[in-house]
Amino acid sequence: xxxxxxxxxxxxxxxxxxxxxxxxxxxxxxxxxxxxxxxxxxxxxxxxxxxxxxxxxxxxxxxxxxxxxxxxxxxxxxxxxxxxxxxxxxxxxxxxxxxxxxxxxxxxxxxxxxxxxxxxxxxxxxxxxxxxxxxxxxxxxxxxxxxxxxxxxxxxxxxxxxxxxxxxxxxxxxxxxxxxxxxxxxxxxxxxxxxxx
Numbered sequence: 354x355x356x357x358x359x360x361x362x363x364x365x366x367x368x369x370x371x372x373x374x375x376x377x378x379x380x381x382x383x384x385x386x387x388x389x390x391x392x393x394x395x396x397x398x399x400x401x402x403x404x405x406x407x408x409x410x411x412x413x414x415x416x417x418x419x420x421x422x423x424x425x426x427x428x429x430x431x432x433x434x435x436x437x438x439x440x441x442x443x444x445x446x447x448x449x450x451x452x453x454x455x456x457x458x459x460x461x462x463x464x465x466x467x468x469x470x471x472x473x474x475x476x477x478x479x480x481x482x483x484x485x486x487x488x489x490x491x492x493x494x495x496x497x498x499x500x501x502x503x504x505x506x507x508x509x510x511x512x513x514x515x516x517x518x519x520x521x522x523x524x525x526x527x528x529x530x531x532x533x534x535x536x537x538x539x540x541x542x543x544x545x546x547x548x549x550x
Contacts, residue, residue: 366401367409371416373397378420382429394420395482395527398456399463399535402482403475404542407460414456418449436498443497451489455482472536479535483528491519 377394394417402410422445425433437444463478494502494515506514 363405363409366405367412370397370401370409370413374413374416375420378417378424382424393527393530395455395486395531396479396535396538398452399459399475399479399482399531400538400542402456402460403463403478403535403539405460406464407457410456410458410460410463411453412456414452414454415449416452417456418452421448421452435501439498439501443493447490447493447497451486451493454489455486458482458485472540475536475539476532479531480528483524483531487520487524487527491515494519 398413401413424430425437428434459478459482463474468474
């Protein structure tokens with residue numbers, strides 16, 4: 354009976370975290386910063402991964418990937434739509450893989466027993482998610498969508514363009530927000546759990 358109750362709670366929490374992921378990714382399309390959309394969505398992905406494990410993180414990353422794919426298909430994400438028009442299958446794969454892997458890696462790091470301090474693990478997990486997400490995206494641009502990358506860069510150096518436009522300010526903001534807010538929110542959640550609120 355207790356296991357059934359625990360499973361029900363896990364499913365409910367997965368639903369809540371997934372809803373937050375959908376809302377935050379939706380907001381990123383409405384409030385873009387720079388040339389690409391800012392992924393505040395990684396905060397609930399990281400928190401879910403750290404609290405419930407890598408599998409939970411991968412599922413939340415998959416929700417993030419799915420919403421990203423919808424943005425590419427509908428044209429809400431203009432850059433994503435360009436990639437989707439060039440190769441729908443590869444665009445879907447990249448969106449899904451980068452989301453799932455960001456959540457999965459955050460879960461592995463957040464639950465690594467080698468690092469004793471849970472807050473240090475949370476910070477490392479929060480740092481890993483945007484690194485994995487952006488790393489897979491930029492790698493795919495060079496490996497799969499090279500023609501589009503060269504077209505977007507125009508006359509400028511393609512590596513300079515990738516660093517400034519694809520990574521640039523968005524990544525630094527995303528990285529900083531995750532590194533600061535994920536551990537802070539994790540501390541708040543732990544404090545609430547201890548006080549039985």
